Amino acid sequence: MKILITGYKGMLGSDLVETLKNENQHELILTDVEELDITKLDQVKKILNEENPEVIINVAAYTDVDGCETNRDLAYNINSIGPKNLAVVADEINAKLLHISTDYVFDGNNSKPYIEGDKTNPKSYYGETKLQAELFIKNEMKNYFIVRTAWLYGFNGKNFVKTMLELSKNNDKITVVNDQHGSPTFTKDLAIAICELIKTDKYGTYHVTNNDNCTWYEFASKIFELANIKINIIPVTTSEYPTPAQRPKYSVLSNEKWKNAGFNSLRHYEDALKSYMEIELENN
Numbered sequence: 001m002k003i004l005i006t007g008y009k010g011m012l013g014s015d016l017v018e019t020l021k022n023e024n025q026h027e028l029i030l031t032d033v034e035e036l037d038i039t040k041l042d043q044v045k046k047i048l049n050e051e052n053p054e055v056i057i058n059v060a061a062y063t064d065v066d067g068c069e070t071n072r073d074l075a076y077n078i079n080s081i082g083p084k085n086l087a088v089v090a091d092e093i094n095a096k097l098l099h100i101s102t103d104y105v106f107d108g109n110n111s112k113p114y115i116e117g118d119k120t121n122p123k124s125y126y127g128e129t130k131l132q133a134e135l136f137i138k139n140e141m142k143n144y145f146i147v148r149t150a151w152l153y154g155f156n157g158k159n160f161v162k163t164m165l166e167l168s169k170n171n172d173k174i175t176v177v178n179d180q181h182g183s184p185t186f187t188k189d190l191a192i193a194i195c196e197l198i199k200t201d202k203y204g205t206y207h208v209t210n211n212d213n214c215t216w217y218e219f220a221s222k223i224f225e226l227a228n229i230k231i232n233i234i235p236v237t238t239s240e241y242p243t244p245a246q247r248p249k250y251s252v253l254s255n256e257k258w259k260n261a262g263f264n265s266l267r268h269y270e271d272a273l274k275s276y277m278e279i280e281l282e283n284n
């Protein structure tokens, strides 16, 4: 297939490119903001019409959740208008669009995993802009896949695992929030799922994460256990660790729809973390 990727230099983008390349059966058009700024409709029109891909995968985004609270115009342009531009032109050239969304579209008041049709109610501006993108895409076209995922970590760029390992070098104790629940997800595993999905015409919205869930504190504990680092981890509440953006207390996503559609479940988050850390620790 001829596949155009936006934001390919990012954390998910780089694993996606590697996974697609390994399949050895696609023509890939790799773009990041230098080649294709998704906020500019004229550029989107020009490049998509020139390239005429069968599939567009949008992994471009403004992902600094706290930064989105203050840089609102930038956040709205990249996270809402960008996907809208892609949807408008994808529909014109009859391409499929796969867009990545987030668990932060939910408010976190649930006590059981969120399903795709559950009521959205973002607590942060980041979540609002990502939800607006979903609405634009649904309004502009039919052949879309929206994949909501959560708590990503991967080799390229900053992530929670790297932050914990880095902090442990200069501290003998660290505090970690213990009242936000989610599903840490390895970008490599998500990339494989995306590659499965784009080959189908099972359009719609899916929740795709590694299996099971934990709090950030539990996740940090597992990271240090796997790295064999002895450190005093102190669990704290969100109110003891205030951030500019509010985050949901519970944003676990049910993957039942994904499984029922016949796709492979992603492995347990602890197994994924172990695979990631084996490579990460070997390289550092």
Ligand SMILES: NC(=O)c1ccc[n+]([C@@H]2O[C@H](COP(=O)([O-])OP(=O)(O)OC[C@H]3O[C@@H](n4cnc5c(N)ncnc54)[C@H](OP(=O)(O)O)[C@@H]3O)[C@@H](O)[C@H]2O)c1
Binding pocket: 006, 007, 008, 009, 010, 011, 012, 013, 032, 033, 034, 036, 037, 038, 039, 058, 059, 060, 061, 062, 063, 078, 082, 100, 101, 102, 103, 130, 149, 150, 151, 152, 153, 157
């Ligand atoms: N990270 C998470 O925990 C998480 C959780 C749930 C969902 N998601 C979603 O997953 C997707 C991938 O996230 P990620 O963490 O891989 O993101 P990322 O590492 O921040 O990568 C995003 C990429 O998009 C590029 N970009 C920014 N503005 C652009 C523009 N106007 N046009 C084209 N490209 C642009 C960025 O370039 P610069 O670096 O130069 O700005 C970067 O290369 C996003 O949709 C995100 O919302 C992420």
